[in-house]
Amino acid sequence: DAGVTQSPTHLIKTRGQQVTLRCSPISGHKSVSWYQQVLGQGPQFIFQYYEKEERGRGNFPDRFSARQFPNYSSELNVNALLLGDSALYLCASSLSSGGAVEQFFGPGTRLTVL
Amino acid sequence: QKEVEQNSGPLSVPEGAIASLNCTYSDRGSQSFFWYRQYSGKSPELIMFIYSNGDKEDGRFTAQLNKASQYVSLLIRDSQPSDSATYLCAVNDYKLSFGAGTTVTVRA
Secondary structure, eight states: OOOOEEEOSEEEEOTTOOEEEEEEOOTTOOEEEEEEEOTTSOOEEEEEEETTEEEEEOSOOTTEEEEEOTTSOEEEEEOSOOGGGOEEEEEEEESSSSTTOOOEEOOOEEEEEO | OOSEEEOOOOEEEETTSOEEEEEEESOTTOOOEEEEEEOTTSOOEEEEEEOSSEEEEETTEEEEEETTTTEEEEEESSOOGGGOEEEEEEEESSSEEEOOOEEEEEEO
């Protein structure tokens, strides 16, 4: 079975631009979570979606938004990019929402903001 | 206080030895604990999860949980050079809250 897929793999943007990152979960999984990982730190939670509804949001500004589609794929949008948004953006797929549920990560999108 | 803290490392162990990784968490109500392995430049890969007090073994990996002490650990037995990576501890209360990770180097 295919794992979690993310696109694009790498992205270079300039300050003030907007970016859209995409994620397709494992077949049968209905929940997608987004994380940001900067160098030397663990991933930080941004959003979780389950059955197309937002289930949780981390401590990120309103410049970050996301949505989940009927096929359970998801997009993360970041507006007005700042240098500090440069990071590895990870999508995690799980069967459902909840604590005792395994989350599997995709390969990530590395975003560089110049 | 950070939600999840890990021993800072880096941790260097000889091939064949046991690597011991430690993690503490602040929320006494946390129920689910996950260990991920992350190779340089790659995404985290799930190794193990544990929900109940005590030990859980999977191959060369053993996770240990002590909820009273708010402590979870990972032991890697018979360490191999391929185990060289950063190990991330996470608490799962629907969202994963990660520690900063411990980098392990296995010396051949």
